[in-house]
Amino acid sequence: GAGVSQSPRYKVAKRGQDVALRCDPISGHVSLFWYQQALGQGPEFLTYFQNEAQLDKSGLPSDRFFAERPEGSVSTLKIQRTQQEDSAVYLCASSLPRQEDSNQPQHFGDGTRLSIL
Amino acid sequence: AQSVTQLGSHVSVSEGALVLLRCNYSSSVPPYLFWYVQYPNQGLQLLLKYTSAATLVKGINGFEAEFKKSETSFHLTKPSAHMSDAAEYFCAVSEGSGGYNKLIFGAGTRLAVHP
Numbered sequence: 001g002a003g004v005s006q007s008p009r010y011k012v013a014k015r016g017q018d019v020a021l022r023c024d025p026i027s028g029h030v031s032l033f034w035y036q037q038a039l040g041q042g043p044e045f046l047t048y049f050q051n052e053a054q055l056d057k058s059g060l061p062s063d064r065f066f067a068e069r070p071e072g073s074v075s076t077l078k079i080q081r082t083q084q085e086d087s088a089v090y091l092c093a094s095s096l097p098r099q100e101d102s103n104q105p106q107h108f109g110d111g112t113r114l115s116i117l
Numbered sequence: 118a119q120s121v122t123q124l125g126s127h128v129s130v131s132e133g134a135l136v137l138l139r140c141n142y143s144s145s146v147p148p149y150l151f152w153y154v155q156y157p158n159q160g161l162q163l164l165l166k167y168t169s170a171a172t173l174v175k176g177i178n179g180f181e182a183e184f185k186k187s188e189t190s191f192h193l194t195k196p197s198a199h200m201s202d203a204a205e206y207f208c209a210v211s212e213g214s215g216g217y218n219k220l221i222f223g224a225g226t227r228l229a230v231h232p
Contacts, residue, residue: 033220048217105151105166107163108162111160
């Protein structure tokens with residue numbers, strides 16, 4: 001089935017390196033979310049896109065984190081000058097637009113496990 | 118701000134026993150509530166969602182949850198546990214504004230099922 005696809009599944013980087021994580025949402029899903037899941041914790045919201053517009057980046061922990069979705073489909077989360085505390089699983093989710101009296105469920109990818117040495 | 122509290126980070130049950138995973142939420146408006154399951158090295162899979170249509174919500178794999186406004190609870194239950202139910206379970210509330218909803222998750226409950 002055509003679910004949310006994330007790559008790479010695993011990424012190991014040295015402290016100070018830049019990394020880029022990719023998310024390919026379900027076709028037709030205009031809403032795209034990024035979450036960060038630290039070990040033993042629930043996911044925490046990072047940022048939201050509606051098509052190509054980044055409408056909410058309130059959860060990005062620092063200016064080293066940058067996300068884009070230039071054509072309203074594939075999204076990339078970039079982390080510059082990585083630090084050990086960036087080690088986590090990064091989850092991408094997509095959904096249809098919110099409806100007035102309902103709430104579209106978010107469909108999650110399998111995540112990218114990032115380890116910073 | 119909305120929040121979710123999951124009581125019990127670890128729950129262990131015998132195969133065939135009742136599963137009860139607790140979730141309490143804090144919200145100033147009628148909430149949208151969700152339960153997700155996460156298997157090792159996988160993303161989150163939606164079990165069920167509450168959207169005010171009915172207080173008792175049935176989900177996949179035999180799970181159900183009951184919304185109790187007076188208790189601000191949305192506990193997840195399954196009458197008979199199966200070995201394949203062993204996983205991490207997350208309760209989430211949807212916080213929405215501006216035409217989209219971001220999820221606020223609890224810390225999760227790890228369910229172990231033993232023979």
